[in-house]
Amino acid sequence: MQTLASDQIEEIRRQANLIRRRSLRMVHRARMGHPGGDFSSADILSVLYFGVLRVDPARAAAPDRDRFIMSKGHCSGALYAVLAAAGFFPLEQLESYMAPLSPLNGHPDRNKVPGVEACTGALGHGLPIAAGAALGARIQGAGWRTFVLTGDGELQEGSNWEAAMSAAHYGLDNLTLVIDRNRFQQGDATEAAMRLEPLADKWRAFGWSVAEVDGHDHGALFQQFQALPLEAGKPNCIIAHTVKGKGVGFMEDRVEWHHKVPSSEQLEAALRELGEASP
Amino acid sequence: MSVVTDCRQPFGAALERLAEDNPRIVAVTNDSVGSSNLTSFRKRFPQRFVNVGIAEQNLIGTGVGLANSGLLPFVCGAACFLTGRALEQIKIDLGYGRANVKLCGMSSGVAYGPLGPTHHSAEDLAWTRVIPNLVLIAPADGPETAQAVEAAARIEGPVFLRISRMPVPDVHSLDYQFEPGRAALLREGSDVTIIAVGTMVSRALDASDLLAAEGIAARVLNMATIKPLDRDAIVRAAEETGAIVTVEEHSAIGGLGGAVAEATAATHPVPVHILGIPGVFAPTGSPAWLLEHFGLTAEGIRAAAAGLVARRRNA
Numbered sequence: 001m002q003t004l005a006s007d008q009i010e011e012i013r014r015q016a017n018l019i020r021r022r023s024l025r026m027v028h029r030a031r032m033g034h035p036g037g038d039f040s041s042a043d044i045l046s047v048l049y050f051g052v053l054r055v056d057p058a059r060a061a062a063p064d065r066d067r068f069i070m071s072k073g074h075c076s077g078a079l080y081a082v083l084a085a086a087g088f089f090p091l092e093q094l095e096s097y098m099a100p101l102s103p104l105n106g107h108p109d110r111n112k113v114p115g116v117e118a119c120t121g122a123l124g125h126g127l128p129i130a131a132g133a134a135l136g137a138r139i140q141g142a143g144w145r146t147f148v149l150t151g152d153g154e155l156q157e158g159s160n161w162e163a164a165m166s167a168a169h170y171g172l173d174n175l176t177l178v179i180d181r182n183r184f185q186q187g188d189a190t191e192a193a194m195r196l197e198p199l200a201d202k203w204r205a206f207g208w209s210v211a212e213v214d215g216h217d218h219g220a221l222f223q224q225f226q227a228l229p230l231e232a233g234k235p236n237c238i239i240a241h242t243v244k245g246k247g248v249g250f251m252e253d254r255v256e257w258h259h260k261v262p263s264s265e266q267l268e269a270a271l272r273e274l275g276e277a278s279p
Numbered sequence: 280m281s282v283v284t285d286c287r288q289p290f291g292a293a294l295e296r297l298a299e300d301n302p303r304i305v306a307v308t309n310d311s312v313g314s315s316n317l318t319s320f321r322k323r324f325p326q327r328f329v330n331v332g333i334a335e336q337n338l339i340g341t342g343v344g345l346a347n348s349g350l351l352p353f354v355c356g357a358a359c360f361l362t363g364r365a366l367e368q369i370k371i372d373l374g375y376g377r378a379n380v381k382l383c384g385m386s387s388g389v390a391y392g393p394l395g396p397t398h399h400s401a402e403d404l405a406w407t408r409v410i411p412n413l414v415l416i417a418p419a420d421g422p423e424t425a426q427a428v429e430a431a432a433r434i435e436g437p438v439f440l441r442i443s444r445m446p447v448p449d450v451h452s453l454d455y456q457f458e459p460g461r462a463a464l465l466r467e468g469s470d471v472t473i474i475a476v477g478t479m480v481s482r483a484l485d486a487s488d489l490l491a492a493e494g495i496a497a498r499v500l501n502m503a504t505i506k507p508l509d510r511d512a513i514v515r516a517a518e519e520t521g522a523i524v525t526v527e528e529h530s531a532i533g534g535l536g537g538a539v540a541e542a543t544a545a546t547h548p549v550p551v552h553i554l555g556i557p558g559v560f561a562p563t564g565s566p567a568w569l570l571e572h573f574g575l576t577a578e579g580i581r582a583a584a585a586g587l588v589a590r591r592r593n594a
Contacts, residue, residue: 128341132343139305139327159340
């Protein structure tokens, strides 16, 4: 099994930090966004785009590309930051986040942003689409893979469980669901709002192969992605245990940072804590 | 006019013909295999047949994902569940996403008769018509259904095909060519225009015969494409005939009638009498009984058209 060289790990760590720095600046400028979830998913996105996904910004619509669907579309700040860093569009465009007529809408539009596979933001849409894409690859005998990142609160939407059934029924081991298990949703802890646990058991009971991993450990995430499929004939579920607002002490595990906008002082404090030079 | 067709038959046959030539065609359904007339498709193309079970949100999502993978999905289910149960997926994944997916809403209107309002689809045109990018086609007879399936496959983007199970006679000439977005002029006339869709088109023609006997020349348009609407044909009808009756096997709110009224209101405000199900849940009854009950008959159309003409003559 391939392991990451230390310089690759370092690059993934650096890119994750850039996702946090850039997305927080975007939210601050736009006066709107979802920084808590941007930060909990930043490491997952960095590992995917700088270590796992077979995508090429120069051929963003190539038929044989891996598909990545950001089901938790409210974390568009993190998604746009990683897509720009990966070369899908110029970094300067991030400054237009949610500005009038910007392609960078608050929730991603696949027809406006290269590299965006689905219009998400209404929760519970990504997994059914990902299951369809994976099934389509299978029907066509194609080797590309499909990845989908959902939030955890999002799993309260019943559409996910419809897709959970059909992905297992069709044995889609070319499909990988990553759950950003940051334990918070908009209004409360997930377990207080609507209990998700025992989450791994639920996915196993639906016929998926499940792995659990520290969602901020780049090496461990990479290892899990290298180990795909976890089990032949079963769709893969990777529960990434994360911290909402990860990386900035005053944001971590605080439900209000789901969609709180930092003040200029908070932004500067956060950037200082995240460290490294601008951006 | 002697052929009477359950439009699901030409639908299934046309889809199979397309699938023979185009390996990208897949059929997707929510266990609506027989009722979408997909039994033969499943037998002939088992690798390109997907049953997601009774799960309409996943049905639409799966279709959109299949399209993302490069395939050309025809997503089939009873119109009531297909549209109502998964409306947000239709709005976002299909409309907003401009997915190249063909929704095939079967057994529309009150075709399920005494099964009742749970199974009636009297709302689908209203709640899909407001979704941008979505093309809406409701063919009127067997040959038009087959052509609509082929046209839907050619259109790059989302299409909703509204397919009836209520047997209908052929209403078009043998050389008729369906063109998306273009109304078909079936009967010329200058006193009033009847604009009909789907199962109501043959009844509109019958009504025009009744009107002719009264000395009223009624123009008949088959508005098979509800969206994009043939505004030119509607404006011409308003200008040249001065009054319009619309008729649809659908709620009188928000469907064809609403579309025609919207098209005429600002610049050609002629009287528009909208015939449909009048904003109520249907009582128990067979399809034929229900259509009679709601006046969606040749006589009902005749009376509405004659009423508009009389009003103008008395004005």
